[in-house]
Amino acid sequence: MPSVETKQPLPPRKTGVNPPTSWLEKSLILLSRYREVSIAVIALVLVTYFQVGSGGQFLSVQFLGVVLRDTARLGLVAVAEVMLMITGEIDLSVSGTFALAPYVMALLSAVWGVPLAIGAAAGLLLSVLVGAINGLITIRFRVPSLITTVGTLFLLQGIVVSIYNSQPIVIPVQEPFNAIFGESLFDSRADSPFSVHGVTGFTPVLWTILIVATMALVLHRTTFGLHTIATGSNLIGAREIGIRTNRIKVYNFMIAGGCAGFAGIINTCQFTSADPAAGGPFLTLQAIAAAVIGGTSLLGGSGTAVGSLIGAFVVASLNNGLVMMGAQATVSDIYLGAGILAAMILNVQVDRLRTRRRI
């Protein structure tokens, strides 16, 4: 029997990949290496298109302010989904939570005169609880999260609409609460150093950037983030290593609920009242589209917080830009759908290239 070679390392593998030849290939490779870059390029193309098409109005302070406010609203809900989608689960009830948290805050303030800050804390706590319930139903009763959260979505919508006879509740301006969590668009008393009045969505954008940055840090620099990716990428393998995958999933459901509730509170602070109809299923779907456009996989295992914020910007730009360029509201949905499809196809193709070239 031949003796076994033990000391000699294997020669490096030849992967059979030729070096990139054309500039097109080189730029595609660059795109595929940084997921966020490819979606940022799409965003840039869109901005250029709208800027030229509207005769330079897209990048005006007023208009960009509206786009950024929508980006912040959608981005916060999208970012709520990212970590959960990385674990391979999904939460369709985020828009229900988005409506519930501020409504609870407003209700507490209107009925018992509870300060907004305490009401907001209660709303947030409730949002996290909704996430925990979603998680426990999904894990304990083995109901797919897609189904669990469709159930809770309708449940929450029904509850929010029925608590106060589907009436919007007027919320008071209480400084510094309003200034910190989003200046009121309709009340000049809400002007403060934290908000630049006239620039719509300044405070919400700051909050969104803060949350996205925190999420990116958690995902890439903490054990929890690492185990979240492991859970979604290889569930059995992660369990074999000893990662408590169920716990990781429930925590991420709770994070999703909390983020969605926070997004609702930030959004409501810009208006004079809490609207029980604020969270239709459409918001959830747009947020998921934003996350997926931003490079988050629907199958779990990969995703980025920064990418989904840019994805939210793309969706918000399409939403507002098309209307600005004179498209009817009915027609703009057609373009939005086509735009989402085009962005997705490009993303998937770039990803395939990445896998094929093993870069």
Next chain:
Amino acid sequence: MTSQDIPPLGPDTPVILETRHLSKTFGAVTALIDVSIKLRQGEVLALVGDNGAGKSTLIKILSGFHQADTGAVLSHGEEVHFHSPLDARAHGIETVYQDLALIGDLSIYHNMFLGREYHKRILGLKLLDNTKMRTLAKTYLDRLGIGIPSVNSTVDRLSGGQRQSIAVARSIYSSPTVLLLDEPLAALGVREGANVLGLIQNLRRQRTVSIILIVHNYNQVFEVCDRINFLHSGEIVLDASTSDTTEEELIRIIKTGLGREAIAAAEAQPQNLPPEEGARS
């Protein structure tokens, strides 16, 4: 034979891991019946048997992934209860599973340290020390002579052999006392398989780590193992040292599903000779 330059274990070598009367069922399927095995210090024990014999189930009970219905696991003579793979790891038991348990979307160095990450504190926050893990993984894998493009690349870009090597390297990184290998050679080419076999042979020569190995290729069993435990339909039908059995006997057991004595008795029966004579040699 290469195994001949390695001296056999002494008769009084201490038992390091032991199971007593383990049974395990999955619903209507009985995976293990009254399984008792003994693993001695530095020994390489082969677990052989046909598909569905319960080999992987036994490994997964020892690694804390499954829990036995009845029976006990003893580590260093004391009864232990593993509720999760982390408990088994804490007792110095490392496992390489059949599916390797590598995370495709994570880098090689994150895979190396998954479940035992290094941290550093920045502004009071407990963050991953990626620099340290990257450096440690690179030095360690270089020392083992495992050829990979870069420790930063994700595992899903590696070949089957590279993945296998990473999984084995990860399991021996913490110098475990017991190593459980579930078909470590299954997905490998001849040359890569030889490399992993060589790694096992090296560990056996040092006699510091005890290994339970699931293999299907009997050549490899006789090459690197000290002892063989044969599982058939969830029961141990043979427990013999490799010097005390032959490939032919293993094949006969796999065909009949009977232990040594039962085969001897069955062979003796059709003949006119008295059953005690000749057959039991």
